[in-house]
Amino acid sequence: MKILRFLYIFIFFSSFLYAKTIAFLDFVDKTLDKKGEEELRLVISTLFPSERFTMVDREKVKKRLPLSIQRELGTITPEIAWTIGEVLECDIIAIGSIEGSLEQKFINFHFIETSIKKDPDLPLFILDLFLSHFGVSTRVEKIITSSDFTIPLSRKDGIKLGDRFDVIRNQKKIGEGQIVSVEPNRSYISLSYGKVSLFDIIRKSCFEARKTKEFLLIDTKPKGNVFWKKKEIGISPILINDRIEGELTIKKEGFYDRRCDVYLPYHPYSSIDLCLFLSTLKVSEKRPSSLLVSSQPENAEVFINEKLFGVTPVFITNIDDGVYELVVKKDGFESHSQKVLVEGDVEIKVDLYSVTIPKPPVIKKEEKRLSELIFLETAYCLKQGELEIGLVYPKLFILRMGLPSKLKTEIRFYGIGFGMKYNIFDYLGIDVYYQTYNMKKNKKEDKKGFWLIGNLPSRLFNLHLGGGYSGAESSKLRYFLGIDVPIKEKLNILVELEKEEGFGFGFYRSSFLFDAKLGMGVKDKKINFSGGIYIKKL
The missing domain is CATH 2.60.40.10 (Immunoglobulins)
Structure with missing residues (x-):
């Protein structure tokens, strides 16, 4: 009660306005050489720079909260934490201990919020400070695809196949990936979810069995393999989010094994408890x-x-x-x-130098051929052995087949009729057709004509233009405009406008063996539906 009375009297003469700050109280020094305070000051000055945190001056802490008062506080409850926050004008107080020897040290941190309303992002923010200095983290070296990229870390940095990495953006985890290949100077990561940019931080994931507020961060010089209960759990530096207690062993070829007893101290009112284990491995007499x-x-x-x-x-x-x-x-x-x-x-x-100067490789640009949606035409022909089968209501069916590739020609059966398409150039084709029965009007009708079709590809979309002659009674001159827009990897949206058939739109999905399409057309307030499967190779 005397302590609380002293603190409340001090509050009365203190300012009530303070910025977001952190105050480090006296840490218990249990090191053998009693030089733990120097190591602690070095770690704190490294982890909590002034541009990211406002720290309460040590002399101010000692003056407003003498060591004799600090040592009599006992367990810091939320009420005491709030009172200390008012006295020291801070949002967070840090307490703990440091123990060990010159070659290995344990620094135990307990971060306690002084405000009644807790900040849910504080544990992540504190972890980010520690991992940015002690953890294995880097930047993206090169983005290969939307889900594959490289990092400038390799075996010498402790990276091995199967290691998992988190993608950090604005101090938040937005993705996760796994090492799929390791080279001498880089490693390849494939994302399991999320997206990556060149400005993201790529950080090695921690070993976690169940989530708690207690963390063990192990950092050794040089990097070593960490074992717990004779099972390897990773390569240092490593963050462990689990109640791991007992003997840990750190091994590295050419160095003596480091064994230590680890326990994670617990504070009932802290937002996060973190034990930092720092160790220097000793070189063995004969290093391979x-x-x-x-x-x-x-x-x-x-x-x-x-x-x-x-x-x-x-x-x-x-x-x-x-x-x-x-x-x-x-x-x-x-x-x-x-x-x-x-x-x-x-x-x-x-x-290595080539025996003969090789000819430059001929890189063939892969053609992106789109299937006709409802009445949208493209200039591309199916290649030899390719087949498309589709249904269009009420035109019943479509069957397209590619003839031998040298001819650059395909044939098409469309309702009760047929057609043929020929590629004049890569982006220009001509299509002729003949139909003996109008499925829409349900009557016989000789309908023949031709299309001249052009494609204008670009990075954002592909534009399809065409014009031609039709033998139908309603219209002799026909033209159309179509746009193909990729909205997602292997998924496109198609929009078209044709003079005789009207407006249509649909989706086009590409896969390994076949492509699928689904569309809808509107003309004179009537709706036509279409769908089809495009088999890439028989």
């Missing part, structure tokens, strides 16, 4: 050497003293120190040989 061989181009055979060790890039561990004869071979390229002195970690990069 390693050899990394890469080449340009890749997939070249690597021979060491006439023994095949694999194809580039190849990483050889536990190799004895000494001089070796290295030979790199690849069909179509001159062999490369050299003597290599192996002492410690050695990396060799080899450029």
Whole structure:
């Protein structure tokens, strides 16, 4: 009661207005050398820079809340936290302890909010500060597709196949991906959900069994494999969001194993509890050497003293120190040989030269052929072996087949009639047709004519224009306008306007073996529906 009376009297003479700040109270120093305070100050100054946090000056803390008062506070309840916040003019108070030795230290943090209304984003914000300094994080190196990209991290950074990474934007997780390939200087990630941009932070995901407010962050120099209950849980630095207690072991080739007993201290009123474990691994008497061989181009055979060790890039561990004869071979390229002195970690990069100057590869631009929707025409013809089957109400059916590719021609059966299309140029085609029965009017009608069709492709959409002659009684001259707009990967929307048939729209979905379409047309307040399956190859 004396302590609370002292605090309330101080509040009366204090200002009630304060900015968003954090105050670090006295941490209990349990280190063997009693120099834990120096290590703590270094960590705090690194994690909480002034541009991201306003920190209460240490002298101000000692003056307004003497050490004798701090040590008598006991468990800080929400009421006491609110009172301390008013005294120190802060939003958050941090308490904890530091223990260990020169080679390994545990720093326990408890972050307690002083306001009655809690900030739900505070734990994520605190974690972001720690992970940005101690965690494995980087930026996007290159975006390959909407779901695949590369990062400039590799084996030497502790990256291995199957590692999961989070995509962080504005301090929030917006996606998640997995390492699918590791090269000497980069790794490839495929997203399981979300999207990525060049400005996002890519951070290694933490090992988590169940979500709590307690976190263990392990950082070692150099990076090592972390084991708990004889099971590897990751490579340091690693964030563990679980009640892991007991013996942890950190292993790395060429270094002595580091074993330590870990427990996560718990505070009942904190927003987040975090234990930071810092360790320096000690080099063993005999550290095995390693050899990394890469080449340009890749997939070249690597021979060491006439023994095949694999194809580039190849990483050889536990190799004895000494001089070796290295030979790199690849069909179509001159062999490369050299003597290599192996002492410690050695990396060799080899450029292979072609025996003959190859002709530049001919890159064929893949044609994007669109199926006719209701009456929309395109200039593209089906290729040899391609087939489309569709239904159009009330015209019953459509059957399109591609003739041998040299002819650039397709034939079409449409209702009771047929047609033929021929590609004059890549984006220009001519279509002739003949129909003996009008399915709409349900009567015999000789209808023949032709179309001249042109396509204008662009990055945002494809424009289809056409004009021609029709033998129908209602109209001799016909023309149409069609637009194909990609709205999502492998999904397009089609819109068309034709003089005789009216307005139509629909969707076009592309897949591995076949494409599917679904559309609707409107003419004279009557609706026609259409659908079809476009088989890419028989």
